[in-house]
Structure formats: structure tokens, C-alpha cells
Amino acid sequence: MTTEPAQQPTVSVTVIGLGNLGRVLAAAFLEQGYRTTVWNRSPAKADDLVARGANRAATAAEAVAAGELVIVCVLDYDTVRQVLTPAADALRGRTLINLTSGTPEPARELAAWVTGQGAEYLDGAVYAVPQTIGTPDAFVLYSGSSAVFETYREQLNLLGAPTFVGTDPGQASLYDIALLSGMYGMFAGFFQSVAIADSAQVKATDITGLLVPWLNAAAAALPGFAAEIDSGDYTTATSNLEINAVGLTNMLTATKAQGVGVDLLTPLQTLFERQIAQGHGAESLSRAIESLRSSR
Structure with missing residues (x-):
């Protein structure tokens, strides 16, 4: 008995930013057979992904042009703008999903700039360590274009359970601040607890x-x-x-x-x-x- 070969995904994906998280995001698409282009300001960070089948772009503009779906995961929103500004002309007709950690107002400003270049925009906040991307332990909050969220839900599922939290592009960042506040409050209680125990040699x-x-x-x-x-x-x-x-x-x-x-x-x-x-x-x-x- 023969089986039909798995159908090659038709969506082309670009991942810009190959830090610990970006590399895992790109690998998740490669493993599912997506044509994946990668770019990083330090080109050597792409070596392992290229060896596994990714295409290495020479510039950010080339990377953007290669992908229908462009995912950005860099240090901060200022870096996103620095990277994308020279690639502005290539953004037209593309969909940008920004998974860079930030705050609500810069997310709104970036969304306005991206849509001004003729692209669609979705902002995201990732709740996972790199090792859990694509597993049930990971989830990602998204805000911005609901149409983008629905169109690319299959691709978003590869990264972690996706949840849409609103059309305001800053909403995912606001949720992020709220959730992280709860986490840091827990850490504060933990440190207090350990300090008290330590005072009695526990x-x-x-x-x-x-x-x-x-x-x-x-x-x-x-x-x-x-x-x-x-x-x-x-x-x-x-x-x-x-x-x-x-x-x-x-x-x-x-x-x-x-x-x-x-x-x-x-x-x-x-x-x-x-x-x-x-x-x-x-x-x-x-x-x-x-x-x-x-x-x-």
C-alpha cells in the first residue's frame, strides 16, 4: 500500500532575528516543511538553520521580500524599526507578525508604520521558553488584525496555542505587562520567604x-x-x-x-x-x- 506524500505548505515564511527564541521559531517552520528564509544582523547565527534547509537572506529587505509571512523577534521595538526601515519598500503586500517584547504604545506606533507601508500587522507576546515552542506548554497572545490572525491560524498553531486578545495592536503588550506583574509579584514573595527562612538557617x-x-x-x-x-x-x-x-x-x-x-x-x-x-x-x-x- 502506498501513501500520498505530505503536501508542501504553500505559505513562505521569513524569520528576522535569530536569538534563542527566533532560532526555535524558524526551526518550527522548517520541521513542518515550510519554505523558510532567515536573516540576522550577525549572519553566523543562521548557519545551523541553513544547514537544515533554511534560505539565508543577505539583507533584511531580501528577507522580507522572500516571505509572505514575516516574523520579527529581536531585542526591542527600536531594533525592529532599525531593521525594517531599510526594507520598507519590500513590506508592501506582506504580513508582519512582531513577537518582540515591548509595551503598548510602541506596538501601536509600529503597527501604524507597518500598515503605512502597505503591510498587515499582528503583535504577539510569547509565553514559553524556547524549548517549549510548539508544545502544549507554550501559548502566544496576539492583537491587531483579526483577519491576519484567522488567515494564519494554522501557522500560529505551530508556535504555541494562539489567543487573540483584541484589535488594538497594543493589547497583547498590555496583557504581557499584567501577566508578568503577577509573576514578579510571586517572585517577590518567594524572595521574602527564603530570606526569613535563611535568618533561622533553614x-x-x-x-x-x-x-x-x-x-x-x-x-x-x-x-x-x-x-x-x-x-x-x-x-x-x-x-x-x-x-x-x-x-x-x-x-x-x-x-x-x-x-x-x-x-x-x-x-x-x-x-x-x-x-x-x-x-x-x-x-x-x-x-x-x-x-x-x-x-x-
């Missing part, structure tokens, strides 16, 4: 073995907090702000007694106290967000 690995399951259990409260925040109803019969403020004050006092700094958690205590001073002590812990919200 190993970081020992306290972390207990901390990880505790944090996983505590994370189960977040969807409930989110529902309270969205509804604006902070009524609670359990863990209110007053109780938590007392508990946190006791923690900070004990931490100081151990000779450990409290810089990481003092701002949280300030948020609690601000809401209590406004008469909200009996309401849910989640109400602390009201001290952070911008006026609407």
Missing part, C-alpha cells in the same frame, strides 16, 4: 518544598477575587481586609525581629491600610485593588 530548598504546594493552593482563590473585582461587590463573611491587615502587620513585625528587611511586603500593607481608613475593613481582601486603580 535552607532555601527546604522552605521552597513547602512553599510551592501552598502557593498552588492559594492560587485557587484568584478566580473568586477576580469575580469580586469585576462585579465591584466585595462583600465577604470570611477573610476580610481587617483580618489580613492584622496578620500582615504581625508578619512584618516578626520579620524585622529576625533582622530581615520588609521592603517587598510593606507596600501591600499600605494598600490594606488605605482601604481600611476609607471604611472598607469588613470587605474582601480583593478590594485592595481599588487603591491601585486609575480613575475611570
